Amino acid sequence: MTLFRAVVVAALVCPGLAWGQASTIPFDYRERVTTELAPGLYTYGNFGRRSIFVVTSEGVIATDPVDPKFAADYRAAIRKVTDQPVKYLVYSHQHWDHARGGKIFKDEGATVISHENCLVHFANTPHPDIVRPDRTIRANEDLKLGGNTFKLMYFGRNHGDCMLVMQLEGADVLYVNDLVTPYSIGLGFMPDYDPKEWARTLREFEARPDWQRVVGGHGIPFGGRDAVTQRRKFLEQLMAYVEPLYAQGKTVDEMIAAADFPEFRDVRGYKEQVGRAIERIYHYYEMGW
Numbered sequence: 001m002t003l004f005r006a007v008v009v010a011a012l013v014c015p016g017l018a019w020g021q022a023s024t025i026p027f028d029y030r031e032r033v034t035t036e037l038a039p040g041l042y043t044y045g046n047f048g049r050r051s052i053f054v055v056t057s058e059g060v061i062a063t064d065p066v067d068p069k070f071a072a073d074y075r076a077a078i079r080k081v082t083d084q085p086v087k088y089l090v091y092s093h094q095h096w097d098h099a100r101g102g103k104i105f106k107d108e109g110a111t112v113i114s115h116e117n118c119l120v121h122f123a124n125t126p127h128p129d130i131v132r133p134d135r136t137i138r139a140n141e142d143l144k145l146g147g148n149t150f151k152l153m154y155f156g157r158n159h160g161d162c163m164l165v166m167q168l169e170g171a172d173v174l175y176v177n178d179l180v181t182p183y184s185i186g187l188g189f190m191p192d193y194d195p196k197e198w199a200r201t202l203r204e205f206e207a208r209p210d211w212q213r214v215v216g217g218h219g220i221p222f223g224g225r226d227a228v229t230q231r232r233k234f235l236e237q238l239m240a241y242v243e244p245l246y247a248q249g250k251t252v253d254e255m256i257a258a259a260d261f262p263e264f265r266d267v268r269g270y271k272e273q274v275g276r277a278i279e280r281i282y283h284y285y286e287m288g289w
């Protein structure tokens with residue numbers, strides 16, 4: 001059993017385990033590996049970046065190529081599982097740290113898909129390593145391949161405005177990319193996060209009974225339902241902390257200096273990220289974004 005797998009097992013089989021305990025167990029985050037999540041469904045990556053892919057009898061559905069180096073290694077990892085060609089490449093969202101490197105898949109004939117709202121971002125902030133989508137979708141859509149159904153789901157604004165959540169029908173796994181990095185804070189400062197809509201999206205996940213695990217775009221291979229609840233509660237506690245202090249005229253520095261979220265103190269990344277997260281939420285109330 002690898003070290004990182006030990007973390008996941010500890011988190012899933014010990015429901016009474018505090019979040020902080022699960023997140024502070026050390027694990028090897030450097031090596032990128034393929035992990036089978038369910039029949040035909042795999043995740044590839046390491047602590048830095050993570051994608052999923054689906055293998056069918058008629059080809060492969062790949063997601064987020066990340067960057068050209070990652071994409072080349074990712075393609076080789078898929079080839080270790082199957083000789084089938086990659087037929088589809090689906091972007092979870094437009095951020096450069098996930099959407100670069102698609103050329104290797106496009107060159108073998110894959111159809112590149114994203115939500116339609118990503119197009120304006122690709123146009124406004126182009127990157128030479130980003131392949132523009134061949135197809136876009138507006139609302140939920142099923143991608144059918146080799147008798148499998150890969151569900152592309154749009155929950156509205158949350159982490160930006162073009163995030164697709166994905167699920168292989170019959171598998172208890174949601175691919176949620178940056179909406180959840182299991183058992184770590186990882187929030188930081190990003191102008192296109194909408195914290196209220198993000199928390200609403202996570203509540204919608206929690207209301208669905210058709211999944212037990214989430215795969216994030218960073219971090220360990222997967223988390224349980226508690227990873228979604230943890231992220232949602234942290235967002236809600238941040239907003240509940242900042243909103244009244246903003247109304248009282250406190251500065252963002254005063255808010256950061258006095259901040260303490262005991263439930264999350266021991267969660268991976270808390271010390272590094274809590275200040276930036278507060279600053280982000282401050283701007284939500286200060287600037288409306």
Ligand SMILES: [Zn+2]
Pocket residue numbers: 093095159178
């Ligand atoms: Zn992102």
